[in-house]
Every structure is written in C-alpha cells, then in structure tokens.
Amino acid sequence: MAGAALAAAPHLFASTLPPRPAFPVADYHVHLSPQLTIEQAVALGKERQIQIGILEHPTPGYPINTDADLQKYIDNLRKYPVRVGLQPVYAGWSKSFSKSVLDQLDYVLMDALTLPRPDGTGWAIWQIDTMVDDEEEFMTRYMQFIEQVLTSEPIDVFGWPTFLPVPIARLYKQLWTRARVDRIISLAQARKIAIEINEVAHVPDENFITLAKRAALKFTFGTDSRTPQNAAHFYYCYQMAQKCGLAEADMFVPKKK
Numbered sequence: 001m002a003g004a005a006l007a008a009a010p011h012l013f014a015s016t017l018p019p020r021p022a023f024p025v026a027d028y029h030v031h032l033s034p035q036l037t038i039e040q041a042v043a044l045g046k047e048r049q050i051q052i053g054i055l056e057h058p059t060p061g062y063p064i065n066t067d068a069d070l071q072k073y074i075d076n077l078r079k080y081p082v083r084v085g086l087q088p089v090y091a092g093w094s095k096s097f098s099k100s101v102l103d104q105l106d107y108v109l110m111d112a113l114t115l116p117r118p119d120g121t122g123w124a125i126w127q128i129d130t131m132v133d134d135e136e137e138f139m140t141r142y143m144q145f146i147e148q149v150l151t152s153e154p155i156d157v158f159g160w161p162t163f164l165p166v167p168i169a170r171l172y173k174q175l176w177t178r179a180r181v182d183r184i185i186s187l188a189q190a191r192k193i194a195i196e197i198n199e200v201a202h203v204p205d206e207n208f209i210t211l212a213k214r215a216a217l218k219f220t221f222g223t224d225s226r227t228p229q230n231a232a233h234f235y236y237c238y239q240m241a242q243k244c245g246l247a248e249a250d251m252f253v254p255k256k257k
C-alpha cells in the first residue's frame, strides 16, 4: 500500500524533497478547528520550527462580526507565540470594524475566490464542482474582482493568487497571460501587498513568482490548513523558494506588535 502510494507520487521520496530555505519559515495561513486547537498549533510550530500565523474569517456564520468579537479574538491569541491575522472574504468587510481594533492585527490576508454575484451572494470558485462556461468571460470577471480586492480593501497579503477553478485549471499558462500577470503584480506593488505562495493549490506558478520577485514584491508561505497533518507542512512552497531563489529579504514581515 505504502509502496504503491510512493510509486504514484515519486516526489515524496526523501531524496527529492526540496530543501528547507535557509531563512526563518512561517506558515501565515493556519485556521484553528476542532482538529487543530491553538495549543496544538503552537506545539506543531515549535516541533517543526515554523512561525505560525492564525487566520479567522470576519463573516456572518463565523465568530467575528463586531469590534468586540475581533478584540476578543486578538486578546485570546496574544497569549500564545503566534501571529494574529484575519482573512476577510467579501468586499467592504472592513466597514464592520474600527481602525483602532484592526490596527492591532499583525496582518490581513484576502483572496479573490468568492466572486460577488449581482444578487449579493458569493460564487465560491474554489469548490470542486465550480462550472465555467466561457473561460475568457470568467477571466474578465475574475480580474475585475482581483482588481477590487487589490485596490479597495485594506489587506497585507493576497491569498491564493492565480488559482483557477478545477475545470479550467489545465489552461493556467494560456489564461494567465503576461498582461494579466503584470496587472496583478503592478496592483500589488502599488500598495505593497505581499503574495501568498499557496501550498494546497500550488499557486502561483514559478513564472509569476519570478516576475513578482523582480518587481520587489514580498512573499508568504501558506498551507490554508485546519489539521495537524497539513499545518506548517511545506513541499510546493520550498520547491518554489528554491527554483525562484527566494531569500529572507523577499519574505513578508508582519507589522511589529
């Protein structure tokens, strides 16, 4: 069984694992869950020698919706050696909170994976059953939302950059034209927004990272994990760090608290 699994995934052989970068590594995309408590996350970070950054969604249906909720979330996590972040999902989210409370966060990470629909609901394009009828029409709409996220939201890190829904993922090189890539990079550059290298989705690709690095953008590594198996566990991020020659100076540093 293990033999078959290894044969199917030759990259898992220890000899071909990408080396851990020489700089201090952080996983700035860890969600707490019933499977992953704050104590477990802290222990994991210590064991794997990786700085943990916790994210929570300020969204109806999740625990953070008011200043008091956010303050409680921050105060609770400040008892632990973790970075404290927030991962908003919908446009205009920051209006629910005071600047004085938001300023206490180490960072805000937002992705562009919940496309707004005219009726106010969101289209979750990361879901496996996402349908795309016309890929160019999709890209136009996606770029509009990416533009909105990168220009109008108070964020520090752009999460899941260049992710494509499953049915069009194989068209990555074709759909992420140089013009689209350059547009994202210049928008991030204008507001000093860092780029997440996402361990689950394997995005962005080497080409995007190379161009972003050339534009002096900073990077984070993120697992978007909710379990001890996945949190602070990197393969793709290390591979990209090696291929693109990322150094400590290329990595995002949260505001000092």
Ligand SMILES: [Zn+2]
Residues within 6 Å of the ligand: 029, 031, 055, 087, 224
């Ligand atoms: Zn997340």
